[in-house]
Amino acid sequence: MRILVVEDDPVLRDVMVRSLRDAGHRVDEARSVAEADHFWRVQPFDAVLLDLNLPASNSTGAAPGSGLDVLRSARGRGDRTPVLVLTARHRTEERIAGLDAGADDYLGKPFELAEVEARLRALVRRAQGTQDISSVGALSLDRKARRFALDGQLLELPAREFEVLWELMTPPGRVVSKRTLSEKLSSFDDNLGDNALEAFISRLRKKLTNSGAGIRTLRGLGYLLEAESGAGDAM
Template sequence: MRILLIEDDLVLRDVMLRSLHDAGHRVDVAGSVAEADQVWQMQAFDAVLLDLNLPHGPGPRSGLASGLAVLKAARARGDRTPVLVLTARNRTDERIAGLNAGADDYLGKPFDLGEVEARLRAVVRRTQGTQDQVQVGALALDRVTRRFVLHGHPLDLPAREFEVLWELMTPAGRVVSKRELSSKLSDLQDYLGDNALEAFVSRLRKKLASGGVHIRTLRGLGYVLEAEC
């Protein structure tokens, strides 16, 4: 998943960043109100982890005073990205305010990193209509263990090919544009261009051919993963 982590505590942010990377996610970070608002508007994300107590940060003031205001602004412009609010465990008022502002769930600090991952999967599953277990032809995906299986055998893929196939199965049968794939698989320092994306898709097609699964190109629209008839 492509995740935006909004947290100003550098120690906690680094720990979470390593954990999310280890779980296979692509993560952008923001540590202030101004930075969070800017990055969130620049990029599409699968989920946002949001600390409500944020400094404003350097630069011109945006009129937003807190993480809660950033969330309200996103919802006001029609952004429905799943949001998991991070809040002090004893601050019931913060939890209520976050949920009322449009958050999908909350997690009290301190928290277990495994629970962060589980709650992220849950909020994305609810909003995107995805399931933890997905099957297309002889290809199966287990989102909990992050494993692909083809004809009952593990399908080991390089990181980029894994990410492309993951997006094509989120959910399966959905047409995914090249622009969306590039956006989801890039970060602010490393952009995935069309030529590289087409190379990854070409390699995946060869690896999936024996499983009765095909990545079809819809001209002008993108790619769709289908079971062959």
């Protein structure tokens, strides 16, 4: 998943970002209302982790702002990215305000990092209409364990190939454009070009040979992971 973490506390933000990255997610981080709003407008995310008490900008001594402003702006332009709001545990009014503004769930501080990831997985699964386990031919994905398998045997993949296959299988059977893959797999200072993406697709095709699952190129549209002729699939 590609996740935006919006938190002005540098210690807490660093802990969350490192934990999510260690779990295999691509993470961008924002420290203020202005920065979060900018990132969210120019980059698609699978989920947003949003603190409500933020400075308006990154400038020293910036006036107080609110994560609610970022959330309302996104919902106002029709963005339905799942949002997990972080609140002070006893601030009921914050939780209500966040949900009313369009948040999908909330988590009170302090919290366990494992619960953050579990809630994010649940939100994305619900938004994308996926299950914890999906399969195409002999290829299966366990989203909770973040593991691919072929015929029940672990399929070891380099990080970028793993992320490409994850996107194609979330859920399987849908066309994923080159632009979407590039945006999901790039960071703000590291763009994934078409040649690199095509190289990842080529290597994945070889690894899926005789698996009953294949990656088809739809010219001008993108890529589609599907069951090959004569192979059954379950999703």
